[in-house]
Amino acid sequence: MKIIEGGVTAAQGFEAAGAPAAIKYQDRKDMAMVYSRTPCKAAGVFTSNVVKAAPVKWDKEVVAHSPYVQAVIANSGIANAATGKQGYDCCRQTADKAAGLLGISADAVLVASTGVIGSQIPINRLLSGVEKLVESKSDTIEAGTLAAEAIMTTDTVSKQAAVQIELDGKTVTVGGMCKGSGMIHPNMCTMLGFLTTDAAISKELLQEALSEDVIDTFNMISVDGDTSTNDTLVVLANGMAGNTEITTKNEDYYKFKEALHYVNATLAKKMAGDGEGATALFEVKVVHAKTKQAARTLSRSVIGSSLCKAAIYGHDANFGRFLCALGYAGVDFDPEKIELYFENEEKSILIYKDGVAADYSEEEASQILASPEVRVLVDMHMGDEEATAWGCDLSYDYVKINADYRS
Amino acid sequence: MKIIEGGVTAAQGFEAAGAPAAIKYQDRKDMAMVYSRTPCKAAGVFTSNVVKAAPVKWDKEVVAHSPYVQAVIANSGIANAATGKQGYDCCRQTADKAAGLLGISADAVLVASTGVIGSQIPINRLLSGVEKLVESKSDTIEAGTLAAEAIMTTDTVSKQAAVQIELDGKTVTVGGMCKGSGMIHPNMCTMLGFLTTDAAISKELLQEALSEDVIDTFNMISVDGDTSTNDTLVVLANGMAGNTEITTKNEDYYKFKEALHYVNATLAKKMAGDGEGATALFEVKVVHAKTKQAARTLSRSVIGSSLCKAAIYGHDANFGRFLCALGYAGVDFDPEKIELYFENEEKSILIYKDGVAADYSEEEASQILASPEVRVLVDMHMGDEEATAWGCDLSYDYVKINADYRS
Numbered sequence: 117m118k119i120i121e122g123g124v125t126a127a128q129g130f131e132a133a134g135a136p137a138a139i140k141y142q143d144r145k146d147m148a149m150v151y152s153r154t155p156c157k158a159a160g161v162f163t164s165n166v167v168k169a170a171p172v173k174w175d176k177e178v179v180a181h182s183p184y185v186q187a188v189i190a191n192s193g194i195a196n197a198a199t200g201k202q203g204y205d206c207c208r209q210t211a212d213k214a215a216g217l218l219g220i221s222a223d224a225v226l227v228a229s230t231g232v233i234g235s236q237i238p239i240n241r242l243l244s245g246v247e248k249l250v251e252s253k254s255d256t257i258e259a260g261t262l263a264a265e266a267i268m269t270t271d272t273v274s275k276q277a278a279v280q281i282e283l284d285g286k287t288v289t290v291g292g293m294c295k296g297s298g299m300i301h302p303n304m305c306t307m308l309g310f311l312t313t314d315a316a317i318s319k320e321l322l323q324e325a326l327s328e329d330v331i332d333t334f335n336m337i338s339v340d341g342d343t344s345t346n347d348t349l350v351v352l353a354n355g356m357a358g359n360t361e362i363t364t365k366n367e368d369y370y371k372f373k374e375a376l377h378y379v380n381a382t383l384a385k386k387m388a389g390d391g392e393g394a395t396a397l398f399e400v401k402v403v404h405a406k407t408k409q410a411a412r413t414l415s416r417s418v419i420g421s422s423l424c425k426a427a428i429y430g431h432d433a434n435f436g437r438f439l440c441a442l443g444y445a446g447v448d449f450d451p452e453k454i455e456l457y458f459e460n461e462e463k464s465i466l467i468y469k470d471g472v473a474a475d476y477s478e479e480e481a482s483q484i485l486a487s488p489e490v491r492v493l494v495d496m497h498m499g500d501e502e503a504t505a506w507g508c509d510l511s512y513d514y515v516k517i518n519a520d521y522r523s
Numbered sequence: 524m525k526i527i528e529g530g531v532t533a534a535q536g537f538e539a540a541g542a543p544a545a546i547k548y549q550d551r552k553d554m555a556m557v558y559s560r561t562p563c564k565a566a567g568v569f570t571s572n573v574v575k576a577a578p579v580k581w582d583k584e585v586v587a588h589s590p591y592v593q594a595v596i597a598n599s600g601i602a603n604a605a606t607g608k609q610g611y612d613c614c615r616q617t618a619d620k621a622a623g624l625l626g627i628s629a630d631a632v633l634v635a636s637t638g639v640i641g642s643q644i645p646i647n648r649l650l651s652g653v654e655k656l657v658e659s660k661s662d663t664i665e666a667g668t669l670a671a672e673a674i675m676t677t678d679t680v681s682k683q684a685a686v687q688i689e690l691d692g693k694t695v696t697v698g699g700m701c702k703g704s705g706m707i708h709p710n711m712c713t714m715l716g717f718l719t720t721d722a723a724i725s726k727e728l729l730q731e732a733l734s735e736d737v738i739d740t741f742n743m744i745s746v747d748g749d750t751s752t753n754d755t756l757v758v759l760a761n762g763m764a765g766n767t768e769i770t771t772k773n774e775d776y777y778k779f780k781e782a783l784h785y786v787n788a789t790l791a792k793k794m795a796g797d798g799e800g801a802t803a804l805f806e807v808k809v810v811h812a813k814t815k816q817a818a819r820t821l822s823r824s825v826i827g828s829s830l831c832k833a834a835i836y837g838h839d840a841n842f843g844r845f846l847c848a849l850g851y852a853g854v855d856f857d858p859e860k861i862e863l864y865f866e867n868e869e870k871s872i873l874i875y876k877d878g879v880a881a882d883y884s885e886e887e888a889s890q891i892l893a894s895p896e897v898r899v900l901v902d903m904h905m906g907d908e909e910a911t912a913w914g915c916d917l918s919y920d921y922v923k924i925n926a927d928y929r930s
Contacts, residue, residue, distance in 0.1 A: 167850030167858045198843055198858070200878040233843020234880045343851035345843070422829070422921075430926030436605055436640020436752070443574030444750035451574045451605070471607040473641045512919050518830055519837030 117375055123276030125260035126291030127314040128356040129153045133253040134262030137245030139237060140193030145266035147242075148190045149249035150310050151218065155184035156352035158226070159323035161330050163347035169197035171227045172348060174207040182223040185352055188310055189214050189246060190228040192269050192295070195306065197233040197345040206237050213243045217250040228348050230269055230296065230306040264293040267308055270392050270517055271295050277382040281375045283359035283368045288315045290375040292351075294383045296344070307334065309349035309383060315372055316355035317362040325373045326351050333380035336412065336505045337388040338420045351376070388506035389489070393513030398428050399491040403502040410447045411496075411503035417445035418492060418505070425510035428490055433458065433481030435467045438492055455495040460487035524782055530683030532667035533698030534721040536560045536763040540660040541669030544652030546644060547600030552673035554649075555597045556656035557717050558625065562591035563759035565633070566730035568737050570754035576604035578634045579755060581614040589630040592759055595717055596621050596653060597635040599676050599702070602713065604640040604752040613644050620650045624657040635755050637676055637703065637713035671700040674715055677799050677924055678702050684789035688782045690766035690775045695722045697782040699758075701790045703751070714741065716756040716790060722779055723762035724769040732780045733758050740787035743819065743912045744795040745827045758783070795913035796896070800920030805835050806898040810909040817854045818903075818910035824852035825899060825912070832917035835897055840865065840888030842874045845899055862902040867894035 125132050130152050134145040160179040162172050178185060189210050196203045211225035218225075229237070253259065264274035278291030292311035317325075326349070334349060355361065362369050389397035400418045405411035418424055421441035427434045435456055443451065452471035457464050458481050465481060466474045484490065490509075532539050537559050541552040567586040569579050585592060596617050603610045618632035625632075636644070660666065671681035685698030701716035724732075733756070741756060762768065769776050796804035807825045812818035825831055828848035834841045842863055850858065859878035864871050865888050872888060873881045891897065897916075 165847060165850040166852075166854070166856060167846050195843070198846055198875065198879060200859070202879075232841065233847060234841075234875070343847070345847050345850060426922055426926045429922065432926065434639065434641075436602070439574050439605055440572060440640060440750070440752050443572035443752060445573075447573070449573055452607070468605065468641070472605060472609075510922055512922050514829075515833055515836065515917055515919050515922060518833035518917075519839065 117378060118280045120278050120280055122257040122278045123260040123264055123291050123293040124150045124310055124312045125255050125257060126278035127289035127312045129314060129354050130312045131253040131255045132259045132263040133249040134266030135245055135248035135252060137191065137241050137248065139191050139241055140231060145262060146192045147245040147249055148263035148266035149253055150188040150263060150312060151253055152186050152352055152354045154354045154356060155186055156354045157317065157319040157322050158185035158350060158352050159319065159326045160348065160350040161327055163344055165343050165345050167197065167345045169195050169229060169346040170199055170203035170207050171196055171229050172346060173204060175226045175348060175350065178223055178226055179350065184224055185226060186220045186224040187214055187218055188226040188228060188350065189249065190267050190308060191237065191242060191245065192267050193231040194229060194235050194237045195231045195233045195346050196229040196237050199236055202236055206239055206242065209239060210242055210246060213246045217247065226350060228308050230267065230308050230346055233345060260293065267295045269295065272390055275383055275386040277379045279375050279378050281371050283371060286357045286359040288357040288359055288372065289313060290379050292379045292383055294387060296387060306344040306346040307387065309334065311351035311379060313351065313353045314355065314357035315353050315362065316357065316359050317353050317372060321362055321369060322351060322353050325376055329373065329377050329380050333377065333384040336416065336503065337384050338416060338507045385506050388508055391508035392517045393511040394508030395511055396428055396487065396509045397489045398425065398507045398509055399489065399504060400494065401491060401502065401504045402494045402496060404499055405496045405501045406499040408501045408503060411501045413447050414442055414445050414494065415503050415505035417441050419507035422510055425507065428485055429509035429511045431482045431485040433467065433478055433485060435473065439468060442494065449496060449498065453497050457493040458484045459491040459493055460484045460489060464493065524785060525687045527685045527687055529664040529685045530667040530671055530698050530700040531557045531717055531719045532662050532664060533685035534696040534719045536721060536761050537719045538660040538662045539666045539670040540656040541673030542652055542655035542659060544598065544648050544655065546598050546648055547638060552669060553599045554652035554656055555670035555673035556660055557595040557670060557719060558660055559593050559759055559761045561761045561763060562593055563761045564724065564726040564729050565592035565757060565759050566726065566733045567755065567757040568734055570751055572750050572752050574604065574752045576602055576636060576753040577606055577610035577614050578603055578636045579753060580611060582633045582755060582757065585630055585633055591631055592633060593627045593631040594621055594625055595633040595635060595757065596656065597674050597715060598644065598649060598652065599674050600638040601636060601642050601644045602638045602640045602753050603636040603644050606643055609643055613646055613649065616646060617649055617653060620653045624654065633757060635715050637674065637715050637753055640752060667700065674702040676702065678797055680797055682790055682793040684786045686782045686785050688778050690778060693764045693766040695764040695766055695779065696720060697786050699786045699790055701794060703794060713751040713753040714794065716741065718758035718786060720758065720760045721762065721764040722760050722769065723764065723766050724760050724779060728769055728776060729758060729760050732783055736780065736784050736787050739910065740784065740791040743823065743910065744791050745823060745914045792913050795915055798915035799924045800918040801915030802918055803835055803894065803916045804896045805832065805914045805916055806896065806911060807901065808898060808909065808911045809901045809903060811906055812903045812908045813906040815908045815910060818908045820854050821849050821852045821901065822910050822912035824848050826914035829917055832914065835892055836916035836918045838889045838892040840874065840885055840892060842880065846875060849901065856903060856905060860904050864900040865891045866898040866900055867891045867896060871900065
């Protein structure tokens with residue numbers, strides 16, 4: 117597997133664009149397009165929130181019933197959620213407009229929105245934006261970057277990743293971009309992720325690979341425990357790499373899945389580390405758990421704790437908070453038998469063992485917590501399963517961003 | 524039911540004390556005692572956290588197996604959690620010391636701690652503190668207040684409540700004090716609650732009344748979603764009111780339960796409104812839900828959302844966040860059918876209906892959110908059940924307090 121530059125335009129036959137449409141933000145790009153020159157198999161995973169944004173309803177229909185997909189139109193600024201019939205019509209008009217300009221069918225167009233809930237999108241600006249996107253689309257790496265920038269809301273950096281693998285002598289590329297922070301516990305300003313690949317793979321296996329991989333990537337990050345109405349992750353596969361189509365779970369399938377996993381995990385970590393107001397990426401790895409599910413639940417509980425997050429922000433080795441968050445996760449264990457370690461890139465120190473604080477240096481522990489990437493390792497001593505969750509610290513800026521978000 | 528002044532010393536035969544012992548805090552009271560001149564029936568509810576503090580383990584034993592209880596010794600500053608055998612010995616020594624000075628049995632003494640997890644309590648200071656408490660105990664209202672002040676950690680005000688009812692011609696009093704913020708989602712610095720009553724009631728019914736009432740009072744508040752290792756709520760009943768002992772669920776039982784509920788609900792709301800860094804009490808009432816459990820789950824989901832809490836702090840009528848938090852609660856409903864209202868003491872305005880924003884004034888909505896007590900009313904239009912949850916807003920000060928808590 118080779119890590120390469122780029123994002124959604126890394127795979128063959130994909131183009132992208134980013135353009136300003138003044139949906140809500142002024143003087144910046146706020147619309148993006150991903151386009152494939154040839155029809156794609158599409159798979160997607162969407163928010164579990166009962167309140168679903170209009171584009172989520174539209175996309176679920178398209179992914180389930182359209183014979184192929186060829187374009188995605190996304191906007192930032194307004195989420196098009198809690199917008200009733202008018203909101204759904206807005207999706208339809210967007211798809212119609214893009215379809216007309218691109219010479220494809222409207223049911224081959226996915227739409228996505230992120231931003232404030234409850235406002236209607238000014239439809240004329242949106243449709244003008246679609247024109248600009250179609251005019252400016254290109255298959256360059258730069259075009260992919262423009263698209264990645266256009267979907268940002270409170271993100272501080274754009275997020276892309278791409279890798280290449282070989283499948284029966286052909287180079288297959290998987291690339292993607294995303295914004296926001298998560299699928300299970302995303303930031304309200306929504307996780308949107310768009311993956312592209314030139315792999316030839318059946319729609320069923322594409323969906324299965326995506327659905328499975330999300331469990332240990334996007335579903336293992338949390339910024340603030342709020343699951344958005346708009347969360348969307350879609351993958352488009354246009355088959356242009358020319359590999360023999362993957363239709364069974366053969367070696368090629370697992371190679372493809374590994375590439376997909378790399379892109380998903382990389383994007384997920386980028387989102388966690390860029391959580392609103394974050395000063396650090398906060399990783400929790402639980403090892404030797406009894407079951408995989410227990411490992412996931414425990415690691416997610418710590419990552420989601422406001423008090424643990426505030427302790428990271430304060431560089432305060434207040435290990436009791438981590439222990440406490442493990443304790444209320446809903447998984448049974450013996451607190452006397454587990455071990456906690458604080459880790460960064462350079463070192464690992466034992467913090468808690470045998471039911472009491474270990475003999476560690478407060479100064480050294482605090483130094484570790486001041487690293488840009490902080491890891492808490494939890495050894496359960498109960499089995500062989502492990503899981504990793506990613507989040508970020510809780511800072512003044514999180515409150516500032518969210519108390520002022522609409523203004 | 525008559526609301527009266529006072530707290531744990533309001534009921535007949537109860538004494539209390541608060542004293543400085545320099546456990547961790549300097550120059551303030553940090554130890555409290557509640558004492559009954561006669562033996563009490565005791566009932567308790569304790570943290571659901573797998574990691575339980577030593578005093579919780581001690582108290583569970585005492586409540587389950589001791590024939591009677593007569594005293595509670597509490598300290599603030601150090602939680603005596605993650606302290607192993609030494610921590611449990613500390614509980615035993617405290618009970619022995621108090622028992623010796625009070626002339627009662629050690630297994631009639633409950634202990635409670637709140638503060639930092641993972642540190643050992645300096646036992647000599649704790650035992651000297653017990654001496655001071657026993658010397659200064661008194662049945663005055665002021666003594667109850669001293670005790671309520673001594674158990675505070677990051678609380679900004681002490682919390683007490685008391686009421687009187689009549690049971691077969693006798694005046695029965697129920698009073699209590701608490702600190703911290705909740706049982707299901709308490710602040711890490713722990714919810715401790717101590718209730719006293721002179722009612723004569725069987726131990727079984729005392730426990731049942733407490734366990735049931737907690738569901739709609741202390742379990743319906745949340746400050747930050749972190750369930751402490753130390754949460755404890757105990758009630759002592761010494762029977763001195765002289766009413767006929769309540770041994771069946773007769774009219775007296777329900778009158779007593781109503782009094783208990785008033786004290787619990789009052790203390791719970793006081794805790795929620797005094798959540799760390801809070802500038803407002805945030806109440807969410809869900810009406811016309813299909814089931815009681817659905818109403819509880821929905822209201823708790825909103826109260827626990829960081830984004831809703833930040834919106835209250837910012838006085839931002841960003842109603843989509845409230846809708847979103849309802850949507851991910853795990854309860855099924857039709858977003859087109861529900862209504863949201865923002866309310867304060869003076870008015871109620873419709874914010875969301877028929878799947879879209881109602882025609883409300885942003886200025887008026889923002890004014891309501893700037894009230895010291897903000898209520899969000901959610902009408903589900905699905906049935907007849909309702910529930911109310913209480914929390915607080917999320918401010919810079921929450922982060923400040925928790926990033927710096929140990930220093």
